[in-house]
Amino acid sequence: MIKVTYIEDNGTSRDIDVEEGTNLMDAAVDNLVPGIDGDCGGVSACATCHVHVDAAWQDKLEPMNETEDSMLDLTDSRDDSSRLACQITATAALDGLVLRTPTGQH
Amino acid sequence: MSETTVIIGGGQAGAQTVMSLRREGFEGKIVLIADEPELPYQRPPLSKAYLAGEMAKDRLFIKPAAFYDKLDAELLLGVAVESIDTQKQQLTLKDGSTQSYDQLVFATGGRVRRLTCSGADHPAVHYLRTLGDVEAMQARFSAGTRLAVVGGGYIGLETAAIAAKHGLQVTVLEAQATPLVRVACPEVGQFFQSIHQQAGVSIHCDTLLESIEDEGEGVAALITNTGERILAELVVVGIGLLPNVELAASAGIACDNGITVDEHCRTSVANIYAAGDCTNHPNPIYQRRMRLESVHNAIEQGKTVAANICGKNTPYAQVPWFWSDQYDVKLQTVGINMGYDQTVIRGQPDSRSFAVFYLQAGRLLAVDAINRPAEFVVAKKIITQGLAVSVDRLQDETINAKELVEA
Ligand SMILES: Cc1cc2nc3c(=O)[nH]c(=O)nc-3n(C[C@H](O)[C@H](O)[C@H](O)COP(=O)(O)OP(=O)(O)OC[C@H]3O[C@@H](n4cnc5c(N)ncnc54)[C@H](O)[C@@H]3O)c2cc1C
Ligand code: FES
Numbered sequence: 001m002i003k004v005t006y007i008e009d010n011g012t013s014r015d016i017d018v019e020e021g022t023n024l025m026d027a028a029v030d031n032l033v034p035g036i037d038g039d040c041g042g043v044s045a046c047a048t049c050h051v052h053v054d055a056a057w058q059d060k061l062e063p064m065n066e067t068e069d070s071m072l073d074l075t076d077s078r079d080d081s082s083r084l085a086c087q088i089t090a091t092a093a094l095d096g097l098v099l100r101t102p103t104g105q106h
Numbered sequence: 107m108s109e110t111t112v113i114i115g116g117g118q119a120g121a122q123t124v125m126s127l128r129r130e131g132f133e134g135k136i137v138l139i140a141d142e143p144e145l146p147y148q149r150p151p152l153s154k155a156y157l158a159g160e161m162a163k164d165r166l167f168i169k170p171a172a173f174y175d176k177l178d179a180e181l182l183l184g185v186a187v188e189s190i191d192t193q194k195q196q197l198t199l200k201d202g203s204t205q206s207y208d209q210l211v212f213a214t215g216g217r218v219r220r221l222t223c224s225g226a227d228h229p230a231v232h233y234l235r236t237l238g239d240v241e242a243m244q245a246r247f248s249a250g251t252r253l254a255v256v257g258g259g260y261i262g263l264e265t266a267a268i269a270a271k272h273g274l275q276v277t278v279l280e281a282q283a284t285p286l287v288r289v290a291c292p293e294v295g296q297f298f299q300s301i302h303q304q305a306g307v308s309i310h311c312d313t314l315l316e317s318i319e320d321e322g323e324g325v326a327a328l329i330t331n332t333g334e335r336i337l338a339e340l341v342v343v344g345i346g347l348l349p350n351v352e353l354a355a356s357a358g359i360a361c362d363n364g365i366t367v368d369e370h371c372r373t374s375v376a377n378i379y380a381a382g383d384c385t386n387h388p389n390p391i392y393q394r395r396m397r398l399e400s401v402h403n404a405i406e407q408g409k410t411v412a413a414n415i416c417g418k419n420t421p422y423a424q425v426p427w428f429w430s431d432q433y434d435v436k437l438q439t440v441g442i443n444m445g446y447d448q449t450v451i452r453g454q455p456d457s458r459s460f461a462v463f464y465l466q467a468g469r470l471l472a473v474d475a476i477n478r479p480a481e482f483v484v485a486k487k488i489i490t491q492g493l494a495v496s497v498d499r500l501q502d503e504t505i506n507a508k509e510l511v512e513a
Contacts, residue, residue: 039405041148045429070479
């Protein structure tokens with residue numbers, strides 16, 4: 001288990017225990033984290049699992065592939081910290097990761 | 107007195123309606139009645155990872171049980187609605203109980219079209235729509251099994267792909283000259299035919315199934331109009347979906363290839379709405395009616411229904427999109443290509459990365475993007491905003507896909 005913190009746009013913060021190997025969209029849905037829908041079930045097809053990754057963590061993540069990069073262009077508030085939560089898999093190296101859900105994503 | 111919204115059907119559209127009702131501020135009672143025994147689940151993995159046992163069952167559920175508790179939504183699972191009295195605003199369930207409503211939502215989806223040829227009841231013959239369908243065939247789904255897929259649509263081809271990956275010997279029967287004829291241009295059909303052939307799948311086009319004979323020991327023989335006799339331990343039929351409209355029709359609600367709804371997802375009867383695969387709805391972007399079978403449509407119509415129940419007067423105006431995963435190929439479709447008079451291909455099919463733009467009188471209707479997510483994204487913008495495109499630029503690979511929007 002690792003700890004991942006999801007922070008909503010209104011500041012509400014939730015610490016979730018995530019089993020290694022689980023993607024961070026599934027973990028959010030399982031734990032009723034608002035703002036992460038995961039409409040396509042985690043196959044980079046919907047971009048409803050957009051999150052902003054805290055600066056300190058960005059280079060600890062696997063780089064994104066072309067599909068993820070393109071799909072993020074569909075979101076309103078894309079910036080350098082943007083990722084699709086379904087494409088981030090929980091690993092020991094990510095223990096303590098902090099993610100923010102974008103404003104207006106629901 | 108608090109109001110009650112009842113939703114019939116626990117698929118993607120039904121589950122979304124529950125969630126969106128609370129998001130839109132609905133404070134009344136929510137009851138979802140579903141004939142399948144499971145919590146609402148996602149169907150797309152049924153013809154992909156889940157069929158091959160690559161995915162845990164828990165992962166299929168759209169939301170965990172605790173979610174519906176938190177929303178204070180009541181789920182009545184494993185029981186069908188049998189009749190509706192629209193005057194009394196009351197439903198009768200299969201178990202004889204009744205349920206009254208102030209607003210009613212049809213999210214009844216569809217059921218598979220079945221074979222009618224002789225031998226169609228052979229025990230090797232299966233269909234693919236529900237978790238129960240997958241569970242019924244999973245024991246036979248193992249390496250070495252001969253699988254015959256009837257119908258070269260997306261569900262049939264996805265089943266063939268995951269089966270080939272797991273070592274089944276796969277044959278596909280397709281009535282038309284190429285697979286996917288109903289939804290894509292011949293080039294896309296030919297492309298999928300070739301990637302299946304490369305994976306060792308045998309695809310028989312222009313071939314009709316005439317009858318099924320029993321070969322004994324659980325093996326079926328598929329007899330075709332071309333005189334072939336194809337043996338299979340497992341037959342998966344994917345020849346289309348019939349919208350579940352009978353309950354609505356019997357209650358006097360207008361239906362025509364689906365439950366007829368207006369742009370607010372309202373049916374012809376007051377206080378009754380419909381969402382998802384079961385609707386025949388108007389699309390303002392294409393200025394025509396359509397019935398779609400896609401997750402996106404089910405979700406967006408669920409949202410539309412919820413908003414309108416909450417008095418928001420929100421019309422449904424979405425560019426449809428869809429995806430299909432086969433082998434290393436990710437197809438993303440945006441728009442509806444119906445009525446196209448020109449196709450423009452960007453990139454080379456041989457490279458397993460190309461996009462087909464479907465145009466009508468020079469206007470972009472739809473795109474099939476094959477391992478081309480950037481083209482999918484840009485096309486979604488072009489179609490949503492009704493922007494102009496130039497054929498020369500679409501074809502020109504020296505122009506970055508993102509810049510096609512400036513054309
Ligand atoms: C194998 C497969 C793969 C797919 N892959 C994709 C894909 O990759 N991408 C994509 O976008 N879409 C895909 N789809 C389509 C997508 O799953 C559907 O569009 C979506 O599930 C539609 O949701 P729905 O809620 O409208 O209908 P459904 O999911 O059909 O749900 C309707 C439910 O209502 C129930 N019901 C009907 N009548 C009654 C009654 N009288 N009382 C109680 N309950 C009733 C039905 O039994 C059913 O459970 C796929 C579908 C299948 C079958
Ligand atoms: S869940 Fe659809 S893109 Fe992540």
